[in-house]
Amino acid sequence: MELIFATNNLHKIAEIQPLLPASIRLKTLKQAGIEQDIPEPHDSLEANASEKSKVIHSITGANCFSEDTGLEVVALKGAPGVKTARYAGENAGPNENINKLLDVLRNENDRRARFRTVISLILNGKEFQFEGICEGRIGDAPSGNQGFGYDPVFIPDGSDSCFADMTLEEKQQFSHRRKATDKLVGFLLVEATKL
Ligand code: IMP
Numbered sequence: 022m023e024l025i026f027a028t029n030n031l032h033k034i035a036e037i038q039p040l041l042p043a044s045i046r047l048k049t050l051k052q053a054g055i056e057q058d059i060p061e062p063h064d065s066l067e068a069n070a071s072e073k074s075k076v077i078h079s080i081t082g083a084n085c086f087s088e089d090t091g092l093e094v095v096a097l098k099g100a101p102g103v104k105t106a107r108y109a110g111e112n113a114g115p116n117e118n119i120n121k122l123l124d125v126l127r128n129e130n131d132r133r134a135r136f137r138t139v140i141s142l143i144l145n146g147k148e149f150q151f152e153g154i155c156e157g158r159i160g161d162a163p164s165g166n167q168g169f170g171y172d173p174v175f176i177p178d179g180s181d182s183c184f185a186d187m188t189l190e191e192k193q194q195f196s197h198r199r200k201a202t203d204k205l206v207g208f209l210l211v212e213a214t215k216l
Contacts, residue, residue: 022044022045022046022084022209022213023046023048023083023084024045024046024047024048024083024084024085024086024142024209025047025048025049025050025053025055025077025081025083025084025085025086026047026048026049026050026085026086026087027050027059027073027074027076027077027085027086027087028049028050028073028087028088029049029050029051029058030169032168032169032170033088033198034047034049035189036189036192036193036196036198036199036202037088037198037202039189040193040199040202040203040206041202041206042206042210044210044213045206045209050077053077053081053083055077055080055081059072059073059076059077059087060072061073061089061103061106063103064103065103066089066090066091066102066103066137066138066139067089067139067141067150069089069103070087070088070089070139070140070141070150071141071148071150073087073089073141074086074087074141074142074143074148075141075143075148077143078143078146084142084143084144084145085142085143086140086141086142086143086205087140087141088138088139088140088141088198088201089103089138089139089141090105090136090137090138090139090197090198091103091104091105091136091137092105092122092134092135092136092171092175093134093135093136093137094122094126094133094134094159095131095133095134096126096129096131096132096133097125097126101118101122105118105170105171106118106170108121108122109121115169115170115171118170118171119163119171119173119174122159122171122174123159123161123162123163123174126159132158132159132160133156133157133158134157134158134159134175135154135155135156135157135197136154136155136157136171136175136196136197136198137152137153137154137197138152138153138154138197138198138200138201139151139152139201140152140153140201140202140204140205142205142208142209144209144212149208151201151202151204151205151208152200152201152204153196153197153198153199153200153201153202153203153204154197154200155177155178155195155196155197155200156177156178157175157176157177157178157195158175158176158178159174159175159176160173160174160175160176160183162174163183163185164182164183164185164186165182165183165184165185165186165187166185167184167185167186167187167188167189167192168184168185168187168189168192172184172185172192173185177195177196178195179195180195184196
């Protein structure tokens with residue numbers, strides 16, 4: 022089975038690719054010849070993930086999936102959530118986003134947060150969604166240089182290290198994206214037997 026993964030984020034591809042069995046061949050947007058950036062205009066991860074996979078399906082007619090991820094901080098009532106990528110502004114980079122988050126939480130003792138990933142799969146024209154959650158907390162200062170995004174300040178429950186201090190394999194043990202992908206793969210392996 023061939024599946025287009027509707028992203029241009031090489032980190033997401035690097036995390037998801039090794040979780041797929043050989044029977045599921047992943048095609049990136051670039052490999053599918055699609056250059057455009059897909060908008061994320063909605064106010065939920067579910068709706069944004071859905072929009073991305075539907076746009077790619079409407080262009081290609083092919084089976085495809087997308088994912089949208091948000092960081093939900095308890096003391097911020099779930100923010101930045103769907104605005105995680107643009108937390109410090111429309112064109113903000115990861116360091117600016119992290120600095121804003123640390124600044125906002127400067128005097129906050131409750132550091133609990135979670136990453137939530139929603140995958141939207143379109144298989145034979147029908148949509149299915151899968152969620153993965155990683156509970157954890159926001160560190161006091163950035164650390165490490167692995168991973169991407171907020172990894173230098175996110176410490177998953179069950180570890181004393183932030184994601185950016187972990188190897189890819191270590192991050193996968195906890196990862197929101199890995200949990201959502203495992204559900205996707207489990208579903209596809211069952212559905213593939215019916216195709
Ligand atoms: P999006 O899913 O590409 O919209 O990502 C939303 C924001 O969350 C971006 O700022 C990403 O860098 C960040 N992000 C997504 N997944 C992760 C992750 O696994 N670790 C750290 N940051 C992430």
